[in-house]
Amino acid sequence: MVEGDELVRVLTALASPQRLRMLAVLAGGRRYVSDLARQVGLSRPLVHAHLSKLAAAGLVTSETELSEEGHAMRYVTVTPFSLSLTPEVVAAAVATLPGPDPRDANEENKR
Amino acid sequence: MVEGDELVRVLTALASPQRLRMLAVLAGGRRYVSDLARQVGLSRPLVHAHLSKLAAAGLVTSETELSEEGHAMRYVTVTPFSLSLTPEVVAAAVATLPGPDPRDANEENKR
DNA sequence: GTGGTGCGTAATAATTTGTTTACGCACGAC
DNA sequence: GTCGTGCGTAAACAAATTATTACGCACCAC
Numbered sequence: 093m094v095e096g097d098e099l100v101r102v103l104t105a106l107a108s109p110q111r112l113r114m115l116a117v118l119a120g121g122r123r124y125v126s127d128l129a130r131q132v133g134l135s136r137p138l139v140h141a142h143l144s145k146l147a148a149a150g151l152v153t154s155e156t157e158l159s160e161e162g163h164a165m166r167y168v169t170v171t172p173f174s175l176s177l178t179p180e181v182v183a184a185a186v187a188t189l190p191g192p193d194p195r196d197a198n199e200e201n202k203r
Numbered sequence: 204m205v206e207g208d209e210l211v212r213v214l215t216a217l218a219s220p221q222r223l224r225m226l227a228v229l230a231g232g233r234r235y236v237s238d239l240a241r242q243v244g245l246s247r248p249l250v251h252a253h254l255s256k257l258a259a260a261g262l263v264t265s266e267t268e269l270s271e272e273g274h275a276m277r278y279v280t281v282t283p284f285s286l287s288l289t290p291e292v293v294a295a296a297v298a299t300l301p302g303p304d305p306r307d308a309n310e311e312n313k314r
Numbered sequence: 315g316t317g318g319t320g321c322g323t324a325a326t327a328a329t330t331t332g333t334t335t336a337c338g339c340a341c342g343a344c
Numbered sequence: 345g346t347c348g349t350g351c352g353t354a355a356a357c358a359a360a361t362t363a364t365t366a367c368g369c370a371c372c373a374c
């Protein structure tokens with residue numbers, strides 16, 4: 093079972109066409125940041141910001157390597173994930189969310 | 204297979220703790236709008252706005268009924284959904300997204 | 315009439331997210 | 345030295361989302 097805050101993080105990370113595009117590119121194999129930026133047509137700082145969200149959600153990882161030319165290249169890799177969502181899963185995850193508890197309503201409104 | 208824009212709509216709708224809470228409440232059975240608002244502790248217009256997003260994503264439906272007291276009651280029901288997400292599913296959905304196509308990078312960057 | 319319940323919508327404000335520009339570092343090739 | 349490649353970050357700005365307040369409609373009970 094997934095924790096509520098983790099679920100929110102993952103869903104939020106995925107709820108962006110730009111980030112989905114980035115994941116799609118990376119699903120075909122790891123890329124270094126500048127290449128990824130060129131691929132998806134975004135500026136480097138923007139890719140940086142998006143990657144930060146994907147990483148925080150655990151959807152990508154990155155490692156820095158030295159290229160033959162002496163460049164510090166930051167390679168980004170998709171972390172394999174499998175997320176199954178149903179209303180029941182949502183309800184269970186929400187139960188672990190910090191914050192306001194649902195208020196008990198009387199049962200007579202339930203039909 | 205899910206269409207890209209539909210996926211974005213669903214993920215965006217779910218990427219909100221408030222809306223997840225609403226879904227969790229509704230997963231336990233349908234509620235009318237004011238009751239739902241009280242349950243999640245939000246103002247009615249706000250619930251309205253959130254419901255609009257959930258409905259646009261096909262995650263809830265609503266119907267208006269007349270109560271015994273003559274009130275027009277708007278009942279909201281969760282639409283059963285099952286969403287399975289993996290990097291491959293994302294990539295396939297992204298391929299159907301309108302907008303900038305991924306640019307072909309030469310293969311030499313791929314290691 | 316007042317007060318309670320329900321409903322939808324508009325306008326406005328506040329907050330969050332997204333994006334660009336700019337700065338500066340590194341290395342190697344010329 | 346300049347120019348090309350790579351990198352991270354900050355600041356400023358724009359856009360989008362979220363939330364509140366207000367308005368007005370309906371019905372019923374008293």
